Amino acid sequence: MGDSHVLLEAQPHLSNTIFRYQKGKHVMAEPNVLPLRASTGFDAGTREKILDVWNTDTARLKVNVRHRAEVVKIEKQDAGFALTMASGDTVLAEKVVLGIGVQGNPRKMGVPGEDLPNIQYQLDDPDEYKGETIVVIGAGDAAIENAVALARNNTVHIVNRKNEFSRAKDGNNSLILNAIEQGKVRCHYNSSPEVVEKLEADHASGKPMLLRLNSKEGAVDVPCDRIIARLGATPQRAFVESCGIQFPNQDPAAVPAVSPTYESNVPGLYIIGALAGYPLIKQAMNQGYEVVEFICGRPVAPADEPILREKFSAFSANPDVEAFLDVLNRRSPVLAAMNRLQLREFLLESRIFSPPIGETLYKEGDYGNSVFIIVSGEVGVQLDPADPAKLRTIKAGRIFGEMALISGRPRSAAVIAGKDCVLIEVPRRAMLKLISANDRARAYVDRVFTQRALERYLVPGAEDAQLKAIVDTAQLCQFKAKEAIYNPGDASEHIHLIRSGSVTLSARVGTRDVVLQYHAAGQYFGELDVIAGSSRSQTATAAIKTETIRLDAKPFLELLAQNPEMKATVQARFRDQIEQRLLMERDPERGARMHFLLGEGLGEATDALLIDEALCIRCDQCEKACAATHGNVSRLDREAGATFDNLHVPTSCRHCEHPHCMKDCPPDAIHRSPNGEVFIQNTCIGCGNCERNCPYGVIQMGVQSPEAPSLWRWLLFGKGPAPGSDIHDYPKGAIKKAVKCDMCGPREAGPACVQACPTGAAIRVGPEEFFEVLSRGGR
Template sequence: MTERFRIAVVGSGPGGLSAAARAAERGIPHVLLESEAHLSNTIYRYQKGKHVMDEPGILPLRSPLPFTAGSREVILGAWDDGVAALKVNVRHGAEVTAIKKQEAGHFVITTRAGTYEADNVILGIGLQGNIRKLGVPGEDLPFVQYQLDDPDEYAGETIVVIGAGDAAIENAVALSKQNEVIIVNRRDEFARAKQGNLDLILKHIDDGSITCYYGAAPEKVEALSVGRKPGRIVLATPKGRAQILCDRVIGRLGATAPRGFVESTGVQFPSKDPASVPAISPQYESNVKGLYIVGALGGYPLIKQAMNQGYEVVEYILGEKVEPADEPLLRDKFKNMPGFSTVEAALKRVQDNVRLLSHITPLQLREFMLDSDVRTPKQGDAVFRRNDYTNSFYCVVDGTVEVEVNAETGQRISLGRGEFFGEMSLISGRRRSASVFAGPGCVLVETPRRSMTKLINSVAAVKREIDLVFITRAIQQRFAPNTASADLADIVADAEICKYQADEVLFGEGDPGDSLHLVRVGSLTISRNIGGREIVLSYVPAGNYVGEMALLGDSTRSATARAAVATETVRLGADAFKKLLARDPGLRLQLQAEYRQRAAANLAMQQAGRGADIISFLMQQGVGEATDVLLIDESLCVRCDNCEKACAETHKGTSRLDREAGPTFANVHVPTSCRHCEHPHCMKDCPPDAIHRTPDGEVFIGDNCIGCGNCERNCPYGVIHMSGRKEKKPGLLSWLMFGSGSGPGEAPYAKDSKASEKKAVKCDMCKDISGGPACVRSCPTGAAIRISPEELVGYAQSRN
């Protein structure tokens, strides 16, 4: 006879285990079906001795089973004890092969060990059976693996770990004790990692026990027939290709839902995207009534969240009303939204109104909103202004905003409910390209850069939609300001996003003119070969375009375009560009005028001689990603060090400038001083979010710095250092009478306070001083200047 239960739980991961434990605690007829001979196979397969964290710390735990941060073994032991004490009805070796809902309303669950019936089914099966592989040739070679059970099994090896999530970090750190470990991060930061793991990996990278390749990706893995190593991996890095001889490659790239099995139960996915998760209600119920989904399969991979869901879903099945653990936090977020009644209604309003957020589940939306803020500006208020250096992202929930695309004419376009803005600065790192003002009834969701980047990296459908809008608006802004988005659909469809590593060529001098490039991220140099030498003619930052000269004249390329730093462009083919010209006769005249200006500027630069070499030198120093850089004319500098002294005097005894350090070419010296990069490296992975950017562009460190040193490690230019608070400088009378401290024109007083903790310090461009940077103002000969990369060509010409 087939056994029948009120609740059948499939899978004993944290969510399923918690659900079964709550059912047992409530005395509900239940069964927990587990394919393995042990509980919680996901946790069981963690590497031995792994420290498991209990994030998010702000959430309380709701479960009959205990869970606090600790080792894998301790946590599994506590769960085994709890399951035994509660007398949870566990059936091991019961791999589920089918779940079918009957006309009578109950479910028939078929396993390899028998058949069961249940009124309700809770899926807690996780993602571990569908591991993502490298996706390159050689991904299945014998020395490539996708799981690490015991890091102590390996010693004296060179091991490459691919991935940037928690599993990759934990594997890399554990292996580094007795191996040479290289971790490969496709991004330029560890955006998806828990805070504890983030701190851990950065510490190991800093002390040299782990080598990290940022912005890198595998191209292929090859077996070697000779040599001491069994193989090698070839990486595409921002500096070109890198080959690493290695003993082992471990891919930790996450997993995808077991879609075939889940869909066979009748559960629907919102899209065909392999990374999408099933659509479920706030009560965790799928489109199949009575079938619930908790944990990683529902888009919530954190253990505490999954355990809370397991507890809550049982309460929902029993008809109880239970407030989600994050409800009070979200209620506080929404309290100022006009018409706010309940969190559930507010979340539904946001998701119904904003198409971009329709790609994520209601549960993912809750997490997204915890990171965001609801804004209700008054009509006419500025959300941000043109040339601001902010980079948060906005969704319009209700009302409208007015985008001022031309400040001189006052031309504005309106964005209404469901649209979003702020993507151009989010992606490019450049100043805001337009001013935005609130319209009537305006309700916005503002999301910080880090959270938006995490969402873009996690949900492919979100990335695709933002990219599509970015391309459309970039074309509108540069070439078709009076053309509606719908009328550009055919041109946008032909555009593509291209990526280039530093020093990679987009097109070469003499190549056929087949496309135009809008610079989306990074910057380019334009050069010509003159007398056997490559002469840099101009610098092209994000937000500008190159390649139109050859298209306007149907000729070959007159110069070479090269990425100054890692760069992304929107490529428009010749046919698409000609469609734009055909639709707007005035556009050709405008571009021809710009063409003549560029040609004249390029001709002047060709005659600049040494000026072109100066630009090449500055590009080599990374000035291409700067927004403001300090330069010193060595022919004028008298080495008085007034610049350093003034910096120290302005900043309580600690100078942010090292005049002597840094390279020099043709009397142009680049001292060690902050460049206020487009995408500041220092802002990545700052635990207290202490590093900010003012609307004018100055990057500064707030008083909430905790002295972790992440920014110092992340800065590639050595412009940040840790310093204690300096004691107050004695007054002039004390110096005159007792010789205390330093006098006028002497080195600044720099005695650390004994009670002071060291914190990060860097140039803030004297942002609170109306006269501007003290280093420039104090220079008696005018040797010190601060310029933006856009001014480099003019500066180089003046040096000729």
């Protein structure tokens, strides 16, 4: 305040990104640990509340704002910069700070009539429209969410250029396909807009517009009241590069390199926010404050400096943050893959600690929510639970815990802290975000995962140097659900290690395909034919969306030939699998039951509820016990779900290996305990993302009741919830929360549904127990 400045805003309002959010959307103020330095306020809250605070503070602080001032050109001059507006006006400045984000401007349809009234490129409030015929154009998450929300009160068409919704998240893909199947939304596949025409008021359709589609079958006319085109945005990169700013590569996700003071390669031109790799609002606000202070000769340390200094106290009593960031950058390939600003953000979300020698960091069988980076010292991996002293050492600079993170399966071995051990524990979400956006980090993590899985499962006892030739051949392969990975008669040239997802091996028995084997993430398949030296004898199919790491067979066979003991171990496992295969072939009904279970999504389950219909007496004790344990809201629907033979899969959480509900939780309220249960914390904000993302319909949005339903109290006094009322029948203004099965996590006796079943019909199983369940016919 008081410094000469001008804020150039392209829109007629401030904060366009937040302004374009859906009405009532809850905005998070993350990271929670980071203090806010800006002069204006910012607390988590609704879109409207935040915009009101910012507008009020902008006026109070007398910010010099010019609205409708879209900058189309920035030129470096001797004394500073010349900024050209879309209007033709020019502004001269000594320094320029770019806080333009990465979203760009909404992409239009690019057809005649695209600017007619009632054509919009954003949806603020789906409940604002009722009784209209609305066309949604697009196949991404935003288009799907808009179409499904609008379908509650309108006739909705969705236009997809392709024959599937391949860009959408799994949950949204299931959501739109269900809506289409139920007739709630009509989809025009393989179609694109050709022209939009204004219709006369007396047109037979009674609609103001006509959208003509160019489809596979020819021209299709859709009279409509409104068109909502969700086609993404025009990237900002071309404009940014025109200013002279350089990107490190052509990756669309790449961000420009900036100095610790946010200065780009163009002196005097600064970048903050998402364009600098910091997409969180609070971070961008702090950066704006810091860069202005620096420009005005009042340099300040970054807001995260005290927090990082505290974290680095594991190394030193009075650490130099910049010096330790340099050290960390050199210590680990994962940390070296990030620029300085990304590294600071990464460490803010992580924990740095020095465990005492001999401490168990995690146990075999625990489910993991984090990955560890060894900064100094070493850890030991327990190779044999019966002999705790038998350890495999992992040295400084390496990572561990990645197998559970990538596969979604339990920890494969206990890990013990060694001498002088200093570790960085990285939360699941932070690590997944890094490897999804950073190819270098992903390649390193995948290589370590492959090597560890080989030495753990396929060729135990092999040294790193022996495995190198196999790991060097690794290729990542992706398969859709139900897609064949190989078929009988194919050459046996590869072994597959399952990175995520699950795979079935089946063979033709009589007149039908029978599932003979099931392999979960972290396991491998295809080695039997390789060892036998024959072509493929089975069909390998992705049970769900699956990623495998494909390894060449030749170096694997060469390694076995050089190690007789290792070869004997692999051959013994080979014989066991042959016996299991023969058993399944003699009893094809078991294979049919397995096929049913996988079709119901148990291929990605880690703990699923099954009911043996031969034993179930329909007493509903399982549902009553569930409700009594969870605030009178049952997380189980016994009657719903599919049945095959005597096996019934009720509507209840499967605790997936990679929970769909976790993928887009703004407050990070969904977690997995070491025992495996996926649970929702009280920090849930009721946004409904998890409900939409779950493909199995096991999450509901409801209000917890403090009392059990009572028929007489409800009839006589109208108080309390009505018996049998839907949890969606909540009072107006009540705070909704997501509810789902949590396996009764805090309950020492275990899941109440299983304990309450008087006949033993209810059981909980993981995929590894499928064959045991099938062998006893579900009992």
